[in-house]
Amino acid sequence: xxxxxxxxxxxxxxxxxxxxAIWRLQHGIDAQRAALSQERDDVLLRSGRLVKIMSLEYAxxxxxxxxxxxxxxxxxxxxxxxxxxxxxxxxxDITTTLDPNLLISYRFGAMFLSQAAPAGAGRPDLAVQLIxxxxxxNPEYWRLYExxxxxxxxxxxxxxxxxxxxxxxxxxxxxxxxxxxxxxKVAAEGDSFATSMFLWKDIYDSTPDPSVKKNALLHxxxxxxxxxxxxxxxxADEYAKxxxxxxxxxxxxxxxxxxxGIPGDPxxxxxxxxENGKAELNLDSPLLEQQLLLDRFK
Amino acid sequence: MPSSAIEIENLTKEYxxxxxxxxxxxxxxxxxxxxxxxxVFGFIGPNGAGKSTTIxxxxxxxxxxxxxxxxLGKPISDVEMHREIGYLPEQPYFYDHxxxxxxxxxxxxxxxxxxxxxxxxxxxxxxxxxxxxxxxIQLRKYSKGMLQRVGLAQAILHDPKVVILDEPMSGLDxxxxxxxxDIILELKRDGxxxxxxxxxxxxxxxxxxxxxxxxxxRLRGVGAPGTLVDMKTQGMEILFELRGASNAPxxxxxxxxxxxxxxxxxEEELYAAIEQLRGAxxxxxxxxxxxxxxxxxxxxxxxxxxxxxxAVEVSGK
Amino acid sequence: MRRAGVVALNTxxxxxxxxxxxxxxxxxxxxxxxxxxxxxxxIGIEQTVIVSLGLSAISVIGVLISVFIGVALVSKEMxxxxxxxxxxxxxxxxxxxxxxxxxxxxxxxxxxxxMALGLLLVMLYxxxxxxxxxxxxxxxxxxxxxxLALIVxxxxxxxxxxxxxxxxxxxxxxxxxxxxxxxxxxxxxxxxSPAMAAFTKWLSRLLPNFENFNVMAMAAHGRAVPGAxxxxxxxxxxxYCTIVLTAAAVVFSRRNLK
Numbered sequence: 001x002x003x004x005x006x007x008x009x010x011x012x013x014x015x016x017x018x019x020x021a022i023w024r025l026q027h028g029i030d031a032q033r034a035a036l037s038q039e040r041d042d043v044l045l046r047s048g049r050l051v052k053i054m055s056l057e058y059a060x061x062x063x064x065x066x067x068x069x070x071x072x073x074x075x076x077x078x079x080x081x082x083x084x085x086x087x088x089x090x091x092x093d094i095t096t097t098l099d100p101n102l103l104i105s106y107r108f109g110a111m112f113l114s115q116a117a118p119a120g121a122g123r124p125d126l127a128v129q130l131i132x133x134x135x136x137x138n139p140e141y142w143r144l145y146e147x148x149x150x151x152x153x154x155x156x157x158x159x160x161x162x163x164x165x166x167x168x169x170x171x172x173x174x175x176x177x178x179x180x181x182x183x184x185k186v187a188a189e190g191d192s193f194a195t196s197m198f199l200w201k202d203i204y205d206s207t208p209d210p211s212v213k214k215n216a217l218l219h220x221x222x223x224x225x226x227x228x229x230x231x232x233x234x235x236a237d238e239y240a241k242x243x244x245x246x247x248x249x250x251x252x253x254x255x256x257x258x259x260x261g262i263p264g265d266p267x268x269x270x271x272x273x274x275e276n277g278k279a280e281l282n283l284d285s286p287l288l289e290q291q292l293l294l295d296r297f298k
Numbered sequence: 299m300p301s302s303a304i305e306i307e308n309l310t311k312e313y314x315x316x317x318x319x320x321x322x323x324x325x326x327x328x329x330x331x332x333x334x335x336x337x338v339f340g341f342i343g344p345n346g347a348g349k350s351t352t353i354x355x356x357x358x359x360x361x362x363x364x365x366x367x368x369x370l371g372k373p374i375s376d377v378e379m380h381r382e383i384g385y386l387p388e389q390p391y392f393y394d395h396x397x398x399x400x401x402x403x404x405x406x407x408x409x410x411x412x413x414x415x416x417x418x419x420x421x422x423x424x425x426x427x428x429x430x431x432x433x434x435i436q437l438r439k440y441s442k443g444m445l446q447r448v449g450l451a452q453a454i455l456h457d458p459k460v461v462i463l464d465e466p467m468s469g470l471d472x473x474x475x476x477x478x479x480d481i482i483l484e485l486k487r488d489g490x491x492x493x494x495x496x497x498x499x500x501x502x503x504x505x506x507x508x509x510x511x512x513x514x515x516r517l518r519g520v521g522a523p524g525t526l527v528d529m530k531t532q533g534m535e536i537l538f539e540l541r542g543a544s545n546a547p548x549x550x551x552x553x554x555x556x557x558x559x560x561x562x563x564x565e566e567e568l569y570a571a572i573e574q575l576r577g578a579x580x581x582x583x584x585x586x587x588x589x590x591x592x593x594x595x596x597x598x599x600x601x602x603x604x605x606x607x608x609a610v611e612v613s614g615k
Numbered sequence: 616m617r618r619a620g621v622v623a624l625n626t627x628x629x630x631x632x633x634x635x636x637x638x639x640x641x642x643x644x645x646x647x648x649x650x651x652x653x654x655x656x657x658i659g660i661e662q663t664v665i666v667s668l669g670l671s672a673i674s675v676i677g678v679l680i681s682v683f684i685g686v687a688l689v690s691k692e693m694x695x696x697x698x699x700x701x702x703x704x705x706x707x708x709x710x711x712x713x714x715x716x717x718x719x720x721x722x723x724x725x726x727x728x729x730m731a732l733g734l735l736l737v738m739l740y741x742x743x744x745x746x747x748x749x750x751x752x753x754x755x756x757x758x759x760x761x762x763l764a765l766i767v768x769x770x771x772x773x774x775x776x777x778x779x780x781x782x783x784x785x786x787x788x789x790x791x792x793x794x795x796x797x798x799x800x801x802x803x804x805x806x807x808s809p810a811m812a813a814f815t816k817w818l819s820r821l822l823p824n825f826e827n828f829n830v831m832a833m834a835a836h837g838r839a840v841p842g843a844x845x846x847x848x849x850x851x852x853x854x855y856c857t858i859v860l861t862a863a864a865v866v867f868s869r870r871n872l873k
Contacts, residue, residue, distance in 0.1 A: 007865050018858035019821055025851045026820045029827050032844040072798060141674065354837045360871040377705050385703035391696050393625070395632035407621045408704040452700055 018191065019204060050235055051094050063099030070095060074112045085121035088112055096137075103141060106134030110147050114155045124155035145169020146179060153186050162194060163187040177203070177212060188223060197223055221266040225281060228263060232271060232279030235259065246277040303460050303491035304356070307406035312352050325351045327515045328365065333493050340502035340509035340523075341495040342494030348515040349495035353464045364601050369460055383410060384458035388465045388495075393400035394438035398448050401437060402455055408458040423451040428477060438558050442469040450478065453555050454485065461485055463494035467501050479505060517554050533588045534568045536561045537578040546578035562588065618706045619714035624801065626718020627725075635722060638676045642730045645672055650737045661741050666835045669734035670755050674831075676730070677723055677763045684722075684771025686782040688715040693872055694779075702872075709864035716771055716860060723763045725847065731756040748837040751797040754845060755834035761852035762828040766790055768859040769823070793825035823855055 052059050052185040070091045077085055081173075095102060112120050114127035130149045138144060145165050152162035166183035169175055184199035200223065203217035232250070235258045240246045242256065250273055253259050264269045269285035281288040311326040326348045333339040341349050354360045356367055358374055392401050400578050402420040417578040424430045427447035432440075446469050453461055461483040466482075469574065477484065482505055485492050496502055502509050503523045539557050548571055552559040554590075559580070563571045572582060631637075649668050685763065692698040703709065731753060738752070739745055769789055773782035800819040807815065826850055830840050 007868065011863060011865055014858060014861040018854055018861075021850065021854045022858070023820050025847055025854065026824060026827075028847045029824075029851060032841060032847060036838075036841070036844075164833065268775075331643070354699075354872070357699070359699055359702060377707050380703060380705040383703065385700065387696060387699035387703075389696075390700060392700065393629060393697055396625075404621070404625050405704060408618055408701075408706050449700065455699050507651065 049097060052098050060099045060102075063095050063102050063105070066091060066095040066098060067102060067105050070109065070112070085112070088121050089123065089126050089260065096130065096133060100133075100137035103134070103144070104139060105132055106138075106144060107147050110151060114151045116155070126183075127151045127155070140172055142169040142172035142175035142179060145175075146182070149179075149182060149186065153189070159186050159189050167199070177207065177209075181216075184219065189217075218287075218290055221287055222294065224238050224266050225287060225291065228265065228271065229279040229281075232263070232273075236273070236277060236279070247273060248277075249273060250279075302332040302338075303313060303335045303337075303370060304331075304462075305368045306331045306352070306356075306365070307367065309352065309355055309367055310364040311348075311360065312363045323485055325515050326355070326362075329512075329517055331510055331517060331520060333489050333491060334508075336486070336489055337491060337507040338482060338505050339491075339492060339493040341508035341512065342497065342499060342502050342509055343495075343512035344497055347512045349497075349512060350464055351515075352512070353385075353388075353462055353493075353495060356462060368428050381456065382459045384456065384461040385451035386446075386449045386453040386461075386463040386466055389468065390441075390445055392437050392445065392448060392452075395436060397434050397436055398424060398440075398444075398451070399433040401448065401453055402596055405452045406455055409507065411456065419455055423455050427451045428474075443471060443474050447474065447477075452480065452482070458490070460491045460493070463492070465496060466494050467496060475501070519578060533562055533564050534573070535586050535588050536563065536568075536571060537581055537583040537585075538575055540575075540578065540580040542579065544578040544580075546574055548574050549578070558583070616710070618709040619717060622701075622714020622720060623717035624775065625694055626688065626715050627721045628751040630719065630722040635680060635684065636726055636729075637844060638680065638855065639726065639729050640731070642672055643733055645831055646737045650740050654749045658816070662738065662837070663775045663835045665737055665741055666734070666752055666755075667831060669730075669737065670752070670759065670831045670834060673727060673734070674759050674762070677727055677759055680723060680764060681719070681766040682770055682786050683788070684719055685767040686779050688719060688767075688771060688774065689781065689867065690774045690779045696872075698872065707746055709866045712771065712775075712864050712867055713860065716821075716856075717765060718742070719767050720760075720764050727756055727760050727763070746837075748839065751830070751834045751837060752842055754840045755830050757845070758828040758848055760820045760828055761848055762825055765823055765825070765852055765855055765859070772859050772863040772866070775863050775870065779849065781843060790825060793823045794829075795826075796822050796824045797826045824851075827851060868871055 046277075051062065051083045070088065072089060073087060074085065088109075092113070095105045096109070100219070110127040110131050113130060114120060114122075114124040116122045123261050128148065128151055131144050131151065134141075149162045149165035149169065154163055156162075160228060163183045163186040166179050166186060170177075170179035170183060180199060180203055184196050184203065187199060188196035197220065200216050200219045204213055204220060204237045207213050207216065232253075235253055236247055239253050239256055239258055247253050247256075249258070250262050250271060254262060264270050265285050265287055266282055267285055267287055269282035269287075271279050272282055274280040281291060306329050309326060309329040310324070312322045315321055315323055317578045329348075329352060338461065341352065343349050344454050351360070355362050356369065356374055369379055370382055391402075396404065398571070399420055402423060403416060406416040406420060424433045429444065429447055429451070429530075432444065435444065437444050446466070450463070450466060453463065463482075470478060479501070482492055482494070494505075506523055509523050510519060511518045519562050538559050538561070540559060541557055548561060548563075549559070552561040554560075561571065568585070572585075575582065646665075646669060649665060687784050688769060689698075692701075698711075701711065733750060734756075735745065735749070766786060770782060770786045773785040777785070799815055799822075830844075833840060
C-alpha cells in the first residue's frame with residue numbers, strides 16, 4: 001500500500017536524522033552549560049529535621065535518595081580530584097536524620113569524612129560524631145565500633161580511645177573475634193602494654209581456634225619482647241649515664257652489675273644490642289622474623 | 299461516475315485476542331457488496347453481526363485484515379473523498395464542552411465552507427433535526443436522542459453525496475424516528491446515496507430500496523425487502539374499543555386489555571368482521587396488516603447459526 | 616495543516632472550558648502567600664526565594680497538566696468515541712494528532728505566560744522595581760514551556776499505544792529519568808564494563824534531557840542565560856518533539872479504534 005511505504009520512509013528519515021541532530025545539540029548544550037558552571041551541588045535545605053518533616057511518610061526512601069546523592073557527590077569530586085567536600089557533612093547529616101538505621105551511610109560516610117584530602121574531607125572529628133550518632137541509634141551493631149576504632153586509630157592517632165572502641169564493639173552480639181584482637185593490637189600501639197597483654201591473654205585463654213591461639217601466643221611473646229627491649233634500653237641509658245658511653249654488648253651491662261645475667265626472649269634466645277645501641281631480638285630467634293613481619297603491617 | 303456509490307470487495311476483519319494475540323476472532327468474512335448511487339440501502343442484522351464493523355472499516359476507523367472498498371470510485375484511504383461522505387457513528391458521542399451549534403461549526407471547518415455559509419448551514423441543520431431551540435446548551439446536558447439528532451446533523455451538514463448511518467434510529471422516541479425517516483427520504487429525493495444499518499426491520503422495510511442481511515459476519519442475502527421474503531399478508535389485526543357487554547361471536551376470539559380488544563382475522567373476512575363489530579357498538583381504533591417480516595427471515599438465519607453468531611460477538615459496544 | 620489548526624483551537628477551547636486555567640488561581644494564591652511570607656522569614660534573599668518558588672510552581676503545575684491532559688488528549692477521544700465522527704471528515708489522523716498537540720501547547724503557553732506575569736508582579740512587589748537582568752526569569756519560563764511541550768509529545772506517544780494509566784506512568788517515568796540523565800553521564804565509567812559504559816553514554820545523549828531546560832538556579836540569582844543556549848534548547852525541543860510526534864503519528868495512523 002502506498003501509505004505504508006510513505007510511513008516507512010518518514011520513519012527512516014525522521015528517526016535517524018532527528019536523533020543525530022539531538023546528539024549534536026546535546027553536545028552543544030553540554031558545552032554551554034559547562035561554560036556556565038552552575039553550582040549544582042547546592043543543598044538548599046540543610047536541616048535534616050526539616051527535610052524529615054517534609055518527607056511525609058517516605059523519610060527512609062528520601063534517605064536512600066540522599067544517600068545516593070552523597071555517593072555521587074563524593075564520587076564526582078573524587079573522580080575530578082577535587083578536595084572541596086564541604087557539602088558532605090550536611091548531606092550525611094540529612095541522610096542519617098531521615099533514616100537513622102541506614103547503616104551504610106554511617107560506615108562509608110565516616111570513611112569519606114575521615115580520610116585526609118584529597119581522598120576525603122579530612123574531618124575525622126565529624127566522622128566520629130557521625131559514627132557516635134549511628135551507635136546511639138544502632139547500639140547493637142558492632143561494625144560501627146570497628147569503624148569508630150579505625151577513625152581513632154588511623155586518623156586521630158588516639159590509641160586508647162581506639163582500643164576502647166574496639167573493645168566495646170567486641171562485646172556486641174556477633175562481633176568478630178578480631179575486634180578484641182584489634183583492641184589488643186591498638187592498645188599495644190599506644191604503649192599500654194598492660195591492656196594489650198591482658199587482652200591477648202584473654203584471647204589466648206578463651207579461643208578454641210588453635211590458629212588464633214597460636215597467633216595470640218605470638219603476640220604475647222612479641223609484647224614481652226617489646227617490654228624487655230624497653231627495659232634493656234632504659235638500663236643502657238643508665239649505663240651511658242654512669243660510664244659516659246653506651247654499652248656495645250649486653251654483657252657489658254651484666255659486668256656493670258646492671259643485670260644479673262644476659263636475659264633471653266620468651267623462646268630463650270639472648271637479646272642483643274643492635275647497631276644503634278638499642279636492644280633487639282637475637283638474630284637466631286624465630287621471633288625476629290615474626291616481629292619483622294608484623295612491623296611491616298604497621 | 300461509476301454506478302456504484304459504495305463497492306466492497308472481499309472485506310475481512312479478524313480480531314486477535316487472548317494471550318499474545320494468538321487466537322483470532324472473525325467479525326467480518328469476505329464481504330462483497332455494492333450500494334448503487336441514489337439508493338437507500340439497509341444493512342440489517344442482529345447485534346454483533348458485523349454491521350458496525352463494516353461501517354467502521356469503510357470509515358477507516360479500523361483497518362481490514364483483507365479486502366478493499368471504494369466509495370464514489372475512490373479508495374477509502376483517500377482523505378479528500380471524505381468531503382463527499384457523511385457518517386453517523388453508532389451511539390454518537392460528542393465533545394461535552396461544546397454546544398450543538400459550536401460542534402457543528404467545528405465540524406464544518408473541516409469542509410472548506412465559507413464562514414457565512416457555515417453559519418447558515420449550521421442553523422438550517424439544527425432546525426432540520428429539531429434542535430434549534432436547544433443549540434445553546436452544552437452537549438453534556440443532552441439526552442441520548444438529542445445526541446442522535448446532533449449526530450445526524452453533522453453527518454449531512456456538508457451536503458455529502460453518500461451518507462452512512464450506523465443505527466440512526468436507536469435511542470429515539472417514535473417522533474424522532476419518524477423525523478429521521480423523513481430526513482432519509484429527503485436525502486433520497488435529493489439524489490443522495492444512503493446506507494444505514496439497523497436491527498429494527500420495520501425501518502428497513504419502510505425506507506430501503508434494497509437491504510443486505512448480515513449474520514455472523516457473513517452476508518446472507520441482498521435484494522429488495524420484498525424479494526428477500528414472502529411479504530404476503532398473513533391476515534389483519536383489528537384494534538377496537540367496546541364499552542358495555544355484547545354477544546357478538548367474534549368477541550370470543552379477541553384478546554382483551556381493559557376496554558380494548560385485539561382481533562386477528564383473515565384478510566378476506568376483514569370487512570365482515572368490521573361490520574359485525576360495528577353492529578355490536580365497538581369503536582374501531584386501527585386496522586393493520588400482519589406480515590411475515592424480515593424478522594422471521596432473520597430469526598431463521600440466526601437460529602440456524604446461533605453458535606456462530608455468538609462466536610463472532612464483536613466489541614461493537 | 617489548517618485542519619490541525621482547527622483541532623488545536625478546539626482543544627484549547629476544551630481545556631479552557633474544562634477549567635484547566637483554574638490552576639492559575641492556585642498559582643496566584645501560592646505566590647501571594649509567598650510574597651507576604653518571604654519578607655517575614657528570609658532577609659536578603661527574597662528575590663531568590665520568590666523566583667525559585669515561582670518557577671518551581673510554574674513547572675510543577677505545567678508538568679501535571681502536560682502529563683494528565685496530554686495522555687487524555689487522544690485516549691479520551693478514543694474512549695468516548697468523539698473521534699469517530701471527526702475522523703470521517705476530510706482530516707488525516709496525523710493532522711488530528713498534531714492539532715491535539717498544538718492545542719495543549721497553546722493552552723500551556725497561555726497558562727504559563729499568565730503565571731510568568733504573576734511572578735513578575737510579585738517580584739515587583741517584593742523588590743519595588745524590575746531590572747533588565749530580571750528578563751532571565753522569562754527565559755526560564757520559556758525553557759519550562761519547551762520542556763512541557765516535550766512532555767506533551769511523550770504523553771501523546773504513549774497514549775497512542777497503551778492504556779492511559781500506563782501512559783501516565785511511562786511519561787512520568789521518562790520525565791524523571793530525563794532529569795537525571797546528567798547524573799547518568801557523571802557516573803564513573805571506570806567501574807563499568809566497556810559495553811555498559813558505551814551504552815550509558817549513548818543513552819545519556821539520546822534520552823530526552825530535561826535538565827537542559829533547567830536554569831532555575833541562574834534565574835534565581837539573576838544571572839543571564841546566553842543566547843546560544845536559548846537557540847540550542849529551542850532546537851532541541853523542536854527536533855525532539857518532531858521525532859516523538861512522528862512516532863506517535865505512525866502508531867496512531869495504524870491503530871484500530873475500538
